[in-house]
Amino acid sequence: MVRNHSILVVDDEPSVCFLLKEELSEQKKFDVFTANDGVAAMNTLQQRPIDVVLLDVKMPRVGGMEVLKFINEHHPTTQVIMLSNYADVKTAIEATKLGAYDFVGKPYTRDELLSTVNRAIQHRRLTIDVELMKYELSRxxxxxxxxxxxxxxRIMLATASKVASSDSIIHIHGASGTGKELIANLIHNDSPRHERPFVVVNCASLPDALLESELFGHERGAFTNAHQMKQGLVEVANGGSLFLDEVGDISPIVQPKLLRFLETGEFRRVGGTTSMQVDVRIISATNKDLNAEVKAGRFREDLLYRLNVVTLRIPPLKDRKEDIPLLVEYFIKKKIKTKESKRISPDAMRSLLAYDWPGNIRELEHSIEGAMLLSHEDVITSKDFILTQSTVEQSIPLTTGANSSVLTMEEVEKLHIEMALIKFKYSRSKTAKALGITLKTLYSKIKRYKIPAEKE
Ligand SMILES: Nc1ncnc2c1ncn2[C@@H]1O[C@H](COP(=O)(O)OP(=O)(O)OP(=O)(O)O)[C@@H](O)[C@H]1O
Ligand SMILES: [Mg+2]
Incomplete structure (x- = not known):
């Protein structure tokens, strides 16, 4: 299932509106609205974001060209397809020079109409992607x-995919580098909104006033330097998901505005007079303890309750060291695109398993990258991890004492079997042979350690 696109048909002949609505609605992937004149069209555009407008050139009072100018100025991501009679084809061509995406001559065929609408949707998507990439908002x-x-x-991911298909607000909590953004992206990609934008806003990196206008947009002249109208990211993300990263850093000034938006789905551009309604799924994340922030008076309690309807907690890497061997192999493969791969020595793996990874997976990824550059042979040894080495040595109590960073013999055996299984692509017989144990012993150990049958 995919989120519908919104189309507005504007024509002063009710029969044309009716017919176009019928034809487009058949597709089931469009929500079609109609307006019988330019003024009604502008009103609709002010209330909800529209992806594509089918616009008659000739209409009494406010004509198609005026509506086109209005759209260019106030809703620049909306694509306009002009509808023209034989008589006003020239004007329609003129309109494409002024920013309309294309035109369809009346009478049109159904296929012609649908293919133009689909291309316009594609074009809108590309325009938005390019815009977002410029600002690094969509990665x-x-x-x-x-x-x-x-x-x-596994439990956390199972919950994430269960909630992905719904529209519920999701909060992701985890230390820096644990993969919060990756999970947010996964939720979006697993949802019916996956074909619409995934927009990332880093709430910590923008000053208050700027954050508000980034989120909700601003009208021309709303403040000094607001020379042009700007669409808010909530508008750009319409139909898709908005990822509020570092949400714990939103200032007390913007918090009530965000709360109102979460409660009603409505917002106003800064300096704007009309409320707009959008359909955006919110995913937020932070590494802060929001309950503590509430207690300290820095975060609104009502906003916290709105945000954490479903909370996913990503454990730090030190609490899930079983993931290290797989991650190491993944990052090595990711870096080397050729057939021959580098191996990591058992000695180096031992160091990686002993280290506590305060920077979590991001730190692991960077360490692997660095070590790969330093290693001369096709084997990466512990010496290649210069950055972490001193810390690793400190973190391994070599002689005495129970320490959570030291793995038990059973944990080491389990990891060793897992690594061998990965190496031999889960072939049980090859793995058993390489480990020097019988197939029967391997099976019993797999069962005992609950080792997954295959990497997912
Ligand atoms: N389970 C994982 N598998 C593969 N790669 C991962 C995994 N978790 C994280 N990564 C990678 O680690 C890096 C950090 O992840 P991400 O940016 O999602 O973390 P974050 O929690 O948002 O960090 P921060 O709090 O610093 O913003 C990214 O390059 C991401 O692709
Ligand atoms: Mg992040």
Whole structure:
């Protein structure tokens, strides 16, 4: 299932509106609205974001060209397709020069109409992606695989995919570098909104006034330097998901505005007079303890309750060391695109398993990258991890004492079997042979340690 696109048909002939609405609605992927004149069209556009407008050139009072100018100025991401009779084809062509996406001559065929509308939707999507990429608000590049096999992560991921398909607000809590943004992205991609934008706003990186206008947009002249109208990110994300990163850092000034938006789905551009309604799914994340922030008077309690309808907690890497071998292999493969791969020595793996990773997975990824550059052979040894080495040595009590950072013999055996299984692509017979144990012993250990049958 995919989120519907919104289309507005504007024509002074009710029969044309009716017909177009019928034809487009058949597709089931469009929500179609109609307006019989330019003024009604502008009113509709002020109330809800519209993806594509089918616009008659000739209408009494406010004509198509005026509406086009209005759309260009106030709703720049909305795509306009002019509808023209034979007589006003020239004007329609003129309109495309002024920013209309294309035109369809009347009479049109159904296929012609649908293909133009679909291309316009595609074009809108690309325009938005380019805009967002400019601001690094949408980061789609690279692979988005989530590597996890630890029970804690599996439970968390199962919950994430269960809630992904709904529209519920989700809060993600986890220390820096644990993969909060990755999970937010996964939720979006697993939802019916996956074809619409995933917009990321880092609430900590913007000053108050700027954050408000980034989120909700502003009208021209709303404040000094507001020379042009700007659409808010909530508008751009319409139909998709908005990821409020570092939500714990939103200032007390913006908090009530965000709360109102979460409660009603309505917002006003800064300096604007009309409320607009959008359909956006909110995912938020922080590494702060929001309950403590509430107690300290820095975060509104009612906003916290709105945000944490469903809370996903991502454990730090030190509490799920079972994930390390898989992550290491994944990052090595990700870096080397050729066939031959580098291996990591057992000695180096031991160091990685002993270290506590305060920077979590991001730190692990960077360490692997660095070590790969330093290693000369096709084997990465512990010496190649210069940055972490001193810390690792400190963190391994070599002689005495029970310490949570030291793995038990059973944990080490389990990890060793897992690594061998990965190496031999889960072939039980090859793995058993390499480990020097019988197939029967391997099976009983897999069962005992509850090792997953295969990497997901
Ligand atoms: N389970 C995982 N599998 C593969 N890669 C991961 C995993 N978790 C995190 N990463 C990678 O680690 C890096 C950090 O992840 P991400 O940016 O999502 O963390 P974060 O919790 O948002 O961090 P911060 O709080 O610093 O913003 C990214 O490059 C991400 O792709
Ligand atoms: Mg992040």
């Amino acid at each position: 789609k590049e690279g692979e988005k695989e989530i590597i996890a096999q630890s029970p804690a992560m």
